[in-house]
Amino acid sequence: MSSLDPISMATQLATFDVQPFQQRDQMQADRYQSQLTALSKVESALREFRTAMNEMNSTTSSIIKNSATVSQDGYFTANADATALAGSYQIFVEQIASAHQVSADMPVDLDSTTEIPTVGTLDLTINGETMSLDLATVDTDGDGIATMADLVSAINNDSANPGVNATLVRSNGQTHFMLSSSETGVANRISVSASGTGQAWFEDAFTNLNEISAPKDAVIWLGEEGSGLQLTNSSNTFQGFIYGVDITVSKAQTAGEAPLSLNVGADAEATKEQVNQFVEAYNSLIATLDTYTKIGGEDEKRGVLASDPTLRSIESQLTSIVRNEFNGMRLSDVGITISREGKMSIDSEKFDEAQQTNGAALEAMFNGEGALLSTLDSMAEPFLKFSSGLFSSRKDALQAGLDRLDDKQAKLERKYEMSYNRYLKQFTHMNSLMTQMNQTMSMFG
Template sequence: MSSITFSGLATGIDTASIISKLMDVERAPEKVMQQQQSTYQSQSDAYSKLETALNSLQTTMQGMNSLSGLKAMTTSVGDSTVASVTASSTAAAGSHTLTVNTLARSQRQVSVGYADGATFGTGAFTIDDGSGNVKSVNIDSSNNTLQGIVSAINSSGANVTASIINDGSSTPNRLVITGNDTKNYTVDFSGLGTGPTLLDSSDPSYQAGVNASFTLDGVSMTKTSNTVTDALSGVTLNLLKEGTTTSFSVANDTTSVTNKINAFVTAYNTAITQINAQSTYNSDTKTAGVLSGDSTLRTIQNTLQNLLTSTVSGVSGPYTNLAQLGITSDKSDGTLSVDSTKLSAALSNNFNGVMDLFTHNVGTFANHATNEYGIAEQFNKAIQGMVDTATNNGLLETRIQGLQKSISGIDDQISSMEVRISAMQLNLQTQYSNMESIVSSLKSQGSYLTSALSSSSSTSA
């Protein structure tokens, strides 16, 4: 339990105020350290903001350093009721003709109707896909209902799906077995003795499985699906209507690529603007950015600016640097701008050359010199050296970790000082309290002696 003291009751001295002022003097170094902490934290926050901007720039460049990320194709179909067409980055530009002869269909088999609660025989039945794959399905007294047979078929591993439809009649429940591909399956219920009766091909409910049949650029083809991915490299055909013909084209999607290049410029400008804000000095107001004169910031700024003029060695097209695409930096603040006319011309004149400038050698197994990689990968690698957190050895991460360590170290120093100051304060409070007690005791003795002397004088008189 802490002691209760009453400052200066005996001496008239404000000892509490004296102790408080003495402690303020002792804590003066703490204030200096706290100011240093505030500076370190401001620098760390500034580095973190820059790191965020650089991470965003790196993410943008990682999305542009490969053909699959940067290149895009667009398609146009003359009659969209015949087919829809999509193209990936591996597709080649060109025009084509498509005739859809027959759409792919799955086999559908429907049974006669059964009343609710109908049961069947037990044993085993088979599902044969016609290609030598036969599944045997067991039925016993626990699942010899229509629903039990449906569940048994669906868990059999056969490439078919079973279900029940209700036609609303007095015997409404019909078993429906649908192939999951275009094969024609034979379902033999004879092993049950009494099994569901499937309607044959003469019934309108029956549908035979059939492959898609079409002609692409004069070449006849059949496929097991109406979604065709392997007829034309990088192109997916979704067949929609039988007995029809249409033309379609695949073209370079220059709009998509332009948007991605503009996104790179925006992300770069965000990072550079962040650098400018932290490194500037205003001679009029005599104020400087938090990281003004900082060597780490200068290193990052120089690295980014050097990348803008970097060339790519070994590219297949005529473009070896960003300026040839109309991407240039402002001499006053380092931000980028795009000459849209020049970029559009480059994409129109040599689309693949633009692709190679950004994506050159990415994805190959060999290790290449820095200038042998495309611009996007050069940015990616350079930024990784700034923001790498896997081992905290990125340039920015090293500085942030160092500053946080310094802040933590100051906290430890302040804590140690507070322990010492608290002990000093307690000691002073004890000393002053003892002094007050002594003075109080002396005053009491003085009052007693004064009273005694006064009484003795009165008696003598």
């Protein structure tokens, strides 16, 4: 009578005890995981679609794009947002803005180790804000010595710094201590004073600063220099002076030169590009929905969310909205059609004609409260809320199902272990009896 292998037998029988349950649970876990992955993909696609919509529908952006062109490059650039009104302007650039730069006349070693006082206060003021630097705090290593390099670091890293950049600059064999305003304009003039140091050379250096660059405001004229409307600004970018237009100056003109022309108007190509982006974003979302909701057939696998109510709701609402009328117009009126499969396409000629003949109505259809883009945004909102959105709720439910299956898997592992130990004990005992029987039978030859 041959002996048994208790370990092999115990392993096989314990596996038979739990395998059907493990296979069933694994199939369920795979289904939950595939649905969870698909929901995440659709959520991401809807979020990207909503972002694209919002980028075309804000206080500074719309489906209609404006452009600003300048008659001569090199002096200023201009940018027109969705609120800009069409018009032509004459602009003369008298002066560009500059930042204040000063240097302190005091000896600085080439290696920046010149010692400075470790008592007293250094006050730096810009535009009404003052930073009072306690010179005792400049010595960070506690050796009782503070250097010019330490002072630079202390100024630049102080949390109360009002906008002063300190640096050490080497020129012609000498090192100079410099202070620069981080912002341009007359209001950002640097004022410095040192007191209580007991060192006249140090305090005098800040009393008698060398001005390297004077602070200046940018100055432009709407119209002829001297007779038009003068505009001043602390920075080189004039925002809001012309409604919806930002002007950034970079070079001053020579006195007596003619002003430059600035023309603001609709940008047909940029508008068409915006509409193309809208169509592409919509089609991308529809393609993602189709991937996971397809019914399937003989040659096509059924989508993992084919009967999902959340996705069916999204697709139904999308279809209804884009086929609806907004401010008296439909997408089909401007050459944007939707196929039976739900995909959008543009008839370029019809859209170009709509731009030229009815641009205001085109914008009213897409932009503004209650228009197409805001309606699409409102549709997406309840699905995409991070804590209480429909996607969040669905994913939480699926994750809870996966967690329950993990718990069941842990129980099956314990059941396997118990079965294995029981079978191992039984077959070990049986093997021992068989061994004894074989030994007894051998005694009778």
